[in-house]
Amino acid sequence: MVIFIINMKIGYPCLNRTLNCTTGSTFRLKNYSEAELIKKISSNLICLEKTLEFNLENGLFFFRISSDLIPFGSHPVMKFNWQEYFKAELTSIGRFIKKNQMRISMHPDQFTLINAVNKKIVRNSVRELEYHCQILDSLDLDKSAKMQIHIGGVYGDKKASKERFIKNYSRLSLNIKNRLVIENDDKSYSLEDCIEIHDKTGIPVLFDFFHHECLNNGDVPKKALETAGKTWRKKDGIPMVDYSSQKKDSRKGSHAESLDKKHFVKFLTQSSDFDLDLMLEIKDKEKSALKALKLAKEKRRA
DNA sequence: AGTTGTCAAGCTAGT
DNA sequence: ACTAGCTTGACAACT
Numbered sequence: 001m002v003i004f005i006i007n008m009k010i011g012y013p014c015l016n017r018t019l020n021c022t023t024g025s026t027f028r029l030k031n032y033s034e035a036e037l038i039k040k041i042s043s044n045l046i047c048l049e050k051t052l053e054f055n056l057e058n059g060l061f062f063f064r065i066s067s068d069l070i071p072f073g074s075h076p077v078m079k080f081n082w083q084e085y086f087k088a089e090l091t092s093i094g095r096f097i098k099k100n101q102m103r104i105s106m107h108p109d110q111f112t113l114i115n116a117v118n119k120k121i122v123r124n125s126v127r128e129l130e131y132h133c134q135i136l137d138s139l140d141l142d143k144s145a146k147m148q149i150h151i152g153g154v155y156g157d158k159k160a161s162k163e164r165f166i167k168n169y170s171r172l173s174l175n176i177k178n179r180l181v182i183e184n185d186d187k188s189y190s191l192e193d194c195i196e197i198h199d200k201t202g203i204p205v206l207f208d209f210f211h212h213e214c215l216n217n218g219d220v221p222k223k224a225l226e227t228a229g230k231t232w233r234k235k236d237g238i239p240m241v242d243y244s245s246q247k248k249d250s251r252k253g254s255h256a257e258s259l260d261k262k263h264f265v266k267f268l269t270q271s272s273d274f275d276l277d278l279m280l281e282i283k284d285k286e287k288s289a290l291k292a293l294k295l296a297k298e299k300r301r302a
Numbered sequence: 303a304g305t306t307g308t309c310a311a312g313c314t315a316g317t
Numbered sequence: 318a319c320t321a322g323c324t325t326g327a328c329a330a331c332t
Binding site for chain 1: 312
Binding site for chain 1: 321328
């Protein structure tokens with residue numbers, strides 16, 4: 001009897017719907033106080049710990065940590081040294097992740113635009129990236145823990161916007177560069193655009209299977225996976241891939257509520273030649289991740 | 303107790 | 318002109 005090992009780590013973003021807690025409990029700016037902040041961070045970290053324990057018990061070894069873990073993490077109102085205050089908790093969570101060889105990513109949100117025309121938006125974006133780095137650093141994770149962003153806006157001139165990305169990227173700190181990867185999006189920047197930027201910067205490209213279905217330059221998935229995979233160096237870890245499928249009767253690009261088994265099995269077939277860690281961006285989160293894990297196991301055994 | 307409108311931040315495409 | 322959608326809820330402020 002041959003034992004098949006599932007190399008692929010499977011995960012889901014930010015939120016577990018089975019557990020009755022959230023890792024991104026936030027509060028309003030007008031109610032900001034240090035006492036409230038400490039309370040929220042504390043409950044977020046407790047929930048993160050619970051979520052990771054759930055993941056371990058269920059064989060899910062990939063997780064995206066919510067950008068809301070530290071409320072107002074990059075906002076000027078935040079002067080509190082949370083890294084020091086929660087050092088014990090952060091260290092302990094980081095140790096748990098490393099001990100169990102879990103893969104971690106983060107996804108700075110849609111406001112993070114390093115190719116923005118407006119310099120203030122770029123500055124805020126850099127702060128946001130620094131904040132995300134601080135989380136991953138405070139957990140003492142190596143450089144295979146990534147933060148993924150899209151190229152950004154087009155601003156009516158894609159060529160100039162790509163050049164602005166490259167220029168602004170070159171000014172980022174090494175710490176950010178070590179963790180930053182770019183992801184093809186569903187309407188503006190295709191895999192080919194990302195590869196062009198990779199060629200000029202060396203930045204790894206995280207392949208989004210569903211976005212590629214929405215927007216591509218003709219590469220079949222297999223070729224696309226191969227192309228994106230090659231942009232990851234050894235220290236970046238195994239290439240991360242995002243997976244989702246179209247929500248029926250909804251606008252193009254919206255994510256499905258639950259795993260489309262047939263579509264996913266097709267993905268498994270097309271990706272079977274490659275080493276990758278898989279993030280399932282499906283609305284019912286861990287439920288679909290568990291279904292996917294089961295299907296992946298069956299597939300490997302077949 | 304349950305419901306609703308709003309939240310730090312931007313962009314794009316569809317309506 | 319407006320807004321859903323993005324990784325999308327959570328929570329404060331109302332009934």
